[in-house]
Amino acid sequence: MSAPPLLALRGIFKRFGAVHALADVELEIRGGQVVALVGDNGAGKSTLVKVIAGVDPADAGVIEWEGRPVHIGRPHEAQDLGIATVYQDLALCDNLDVVGNVFLGREIQRRGLLDEVEMERRTLQLLESLAIRLPSVRLPVASLSGGQRQTVAISRSLLGEPKLVLLDEPTASLGIEQTAQVLDLVEQLRERGHGVLLISHNMGDIKAVADWIAVLRLGRNNGFFDVTTTSHEQIIASITGASDNAVTRRATPGWEVET
Amino acid sequence: MSRPWTLPLPLRRNRPAGADGRPPRGHGGQNPWQVLKRRFHSGELGSVPVVLGLLVVWIIFESLNSNFLSPRNLSSLSVDIVGIGMISTGVVFVLLLGEIDLSVGSVSGLAAAAFAVLNINQGMPEGFALLLAVLGGTLIGAVQGFFFAKVGVPAFVVTLAGLLGWYGLMLYILGASGTINIDDKGLVAQLTGFYFTHVAAAYGLAVLGTAGYFLASYLDVRRRRAAGVPARPMGEIALRTGVLAAVSLAAAAVLNQFQGLPLALLIFLVFLVGLDHVLRRTRYGRMIFALGGSVEAARRTGLNVALVQISVFMISGTMAAIGGLFLASRVTSATQTSGSGNLLMDAIAAAVIGGTSMFGGRGRTWSALLGVLVIQSIASGVALMGIQTAVQFMITGGVLLLAVVIDSLSRRAQRSHGRV
Numbered sequence: 001m002s003a004p005p006l007l008a009l010r011g012i013f014k015r016f017g018a019v020h021a022l023a024d025v026e027l028e029i030r031g032g033q034v035v036a037l038v039g040d041n042g043a044g045k046s047t048l049v050k051v052i053a054g055v056d057p058a059d060a061g062v063i064e065w066e067g068r069p070v071h072i073g074r075p076h077e078a079q080d081l082g083i084a085t086v087y088q089d090l091a092l093c094d095n096l097d098v099v100g101n102v103f104l105g106r107e108i109q110r111r112g113l114l115d116e117v118e119m120e121r122r123t124l125q126l127l128e129s130l131a132i133r134l135p136s137v138r139l140p141v142a143s144l145s146g147g148q149r150q151t152v153a154i155s156r157s158l159l160g161e162p163k164l165v166l167l168d169e170p171t172a173s174l175g176i177e178q179t180a181q182v183l184d185l186v187e188q189l190r191e192r193g194h195g196v197l198l199i200s201h202n203m204g205d206i207k208a209v210a211d212w213i214a215v216l217r218l219g220r221n222n223g224f225f226d227v228t229t230t231s232h233e234q235i236i237a238s239i240t241g242a243s244d245n246a247v248t249r250r251a252t253p254g255w256e257v258e259t
Numbered sequence: 260m261s262r263p264w265t266l267p268l269p270l271r272r273n274r275p276a277g278a279d280g281r282p283p284r285g286h287g288g289q290n291p292w293q294v295l296k297r298r299f300h301s302g303e304l305g306s307v308p309v310v311l312g313l314l315v316v317w318i319i320f321e322s323l324n325s326n327f328l329s330p331r332n333l334s335s336l337s338v339d340i341v342g343i344g345m346i347s348t349g350v351v352f353v354l355l356l357g358e359i360d361l362s363v364g365s366v367s368g369l370a371a372a373a374f375a376v377l378n379i380n381q382g383m384p385e386g387f388a389l390l391l392a393v394l395g396g397t398l399i400g401a402v403q404g405f406f407f408a409k410v411g412v413p414a415f416v417v418t419l420a421g422l423l424g425w426y427g428l429m430l431y432i433l434g435a436s437g438t439i440n441i442d443d444k445g446l447v448a449q450l451t452g453f454y455f456t457h458v459a460a461a462y463g464l465a466v467l468g469t470a471g472y473f474l475a476s477y478l479d480v481r482r483r484r485a486a487g488v489p490a491r492p493m494g495e496i497a498l499r500t501g502v503l504a505a506v507s508l509a510a511a512a513v514l515n516q517f518q519g520l521p522l523a524l525l526i527f528l529v530f531l532v533g534l535d536h537v538l539r540r541t542r543y544g545r546m547i548f549a550l551g552g553s554v555e556a557a558r559r560t561g562l563n564v565a566l567v568q569i570s571v572f573m574i575s576g577t578m579a580a581i582g583g584l585f586l587a588s589r590v591t592s593a594t595q596t597s598g599s600g601n602l603l604m605d606a607i608a609a610a611v612i613g614g615t616s617m618f619g620g621r622g623r624t625w626s627a628l629l630g631v632l633v634i635q636s637i638a639s640g641v642a643l644m645g646i647q648t649a650v651q652f653m654i655t656g657g658v659l660l661l662a663v664v665i666d667s668l669s670r671r672a673q674r675s676h677g678r679v
Contacts, residue, residue, distance in 0.1 A: 087559075091555060091559045092552075092553065093549045093552030093556050093557065093620070094552050095548060095551060095552035095619075095620030095621055096545075096548060096549060096552055100545065100548070104545075104549055105560025105562060106560075107545055109542060112541070113541060114539075114540050114541060114545060117479070117482045117483050117488055118486065120488045120489075121487065124488065
């Protein structure tokens with residue numbers, strides 16, 4: 001491919017005391033691609049997200065944004081580049097309505113006062129462009145369902161027209177119907193040309209929306225797979241490390257880990 | 260290999276997720292009963308319960324003593340509410356954060372004492388003494404806010420220490436005599452003693468307020484229509500304006516039958532409108548609400564959490580000091596009992612009875628007005644009938660319990676409504 005990837009991580013190291021949380025991690029994400037980041041608990045997924053989001057910068061390694069090396073040391077530096085992060089615990093204010101939450105911290109003002117009309121118009125526009133249907137944008141988000149709240153959190157992250165969206169476990173604790181709602185939204189993001197990094201434990205979700213799967217194991221890359229050509233078992237083996245095992249390697253001689 | 264885990268695409272695509280697939284609405288154009296039901300479920304009952312409660316209180320006391328709704332009593336009520344009402348307005352801000360300020364009673368007493376000492380004992384000009392007393396309240400709020408926001412001491416404890424400490428300081432500066440009478444022709448005495456006796460003043464205020472409300476609502480609807488955003492139906496605005504006009508003109512007529520428009524009431528209304536504007540129309544107000552909803556969410560948006568928290572305690576301290584001056588004005592003295600007794604409880608109860616949530620993130624400045632009207636109406640009714648204050652405490656306690664129950668229920672309704 002000719003164009004440089006949206007985001008490329010090269011040789012990322014992150015250490016907490018004696019523990020190597022991330023060691024020599026590589027990752028590439030292109031616009032219009034959904035890359036799933038999977039791995040067992042403690043594999044370094046959240047650490048990697050924090051590195052990209054600028055919450056907890058890397059100790060060593062290069063981050064390239066659209067081909068040029070950048071330094072992401074603080075959350076707003078990531079936001080300025082065009083990286084939006086939706087954390088697992090949503091970070092919504094239950095008492096504010098949908099409009100208030102979408103524009104929280106970025107309120108539009110008119111003559112020094114909040115411009116509710118313009119914010120409401122843009123919220124409706126944003127929700128419509130994402131085919132999200134809510135009973136009302138003037139309801140406090142406390143009265144929305146879990147899936148609706150997640151869609152609000154995701155659409156809020158899109159307000160600054162980010163190029164890359166990091167989604168940390170967006171479907172955890174959601175029902176089937178609500179999960180489908182969120183996955184719809186992830187596909188919308190891809191169709192709109194956003195790059196998406198999706199962290200998930202749910203192999204079903206990943207198979208449903210991801211284009212590529214990046215596996216982390218014990219803080220290292222342990223495979224980068226094309227979803228369409230990789231079996232469920234291969235991914236699981238890569239996550240659990242079963243493929244490191246000599247016996248497994250012998251049993252599946254035709255397959256190699258792509259890096 | 261195919262994608263065995265993919266849900267069939269047509270099933271997942273373009274499925275309307277709303278209950279009925281209608282486009283999202285803003286202010287829905289439904290009938291009032293549906294609106295009320297929806298508001299209850301979303302925990303937004305607002306001032307409906309307290310207005311009903313106030314009507315009940317008035318009807319009961321009027322049926323027991325026909326002097327209760329007399330112009331004289333109502334006019335005196337409209338001045339009596341101002342001191343506690345000012346304090347309660349500050350409490351609304353703290354409650355919006357989901358915190359509490361127990362020091363407001365002591366701070367109000369201290370401000371009155373400070374004014375009296377500076378003006379009477381030290382001979383400082385009245386305006387200057389008044390300003391210093393109010394700024395003292397602001398400073399106290401800043402100190403308490405600092406310990407809460409920066410040091411991390413629970414607000415309950417910081418302000419409990421303030422409750423004791425500032426009361427002690429007040430006794431200290433009042434000195435041996437314990438009571439300082441303030442100039443009964445002076446500026447502070449005029450705060451509650453001055454009336455705009457001309458009939459036009461009260462009516463003018465009523466007309467101006469109503470017209471202002473209508474104009475603001477009308478312009479809002481026009482902008483919303485132009486932007487293609489759901490707007491309140493004009494019928495609803497006409498109805499609201501009509502109700503506001505009826506209530507304010509009736510109040511003006513009653514006030515004009517006695518001494519006219521009290522200056523104290525006018526100042527209180529100006530504060531309520533101004534602070535309501537700050538809370539609901541400015542970015543700063545939105546930050547306060549956000550902090551009441553989720554401190555963590557607010558922090559992640561880059562908000563300076565500690566600064567807003569401290570500023571809210573400063574508002575509370577300032578309003579307590581202003582309220583204290585109005586209370587001192589009413590009795591034209593600062594005494595050892597200023598700011599003590601059930602003043603603190605009345606101020607907090609007024610905010611809660613008026614519909615501001617104890618859980619944070621929900622409330623309006625108007626709840627201070629409505630709540631304090633209920634509390635003072637009970638006090639005034641009980642006094643008129645010559646019953647012991649014991650009865651007043653019991654009734655106020657019952658009303659407060661009712662208000663908190665409504666708050667908790669609507670909050671629970673909101674939660675359970677969300678988890679469909």
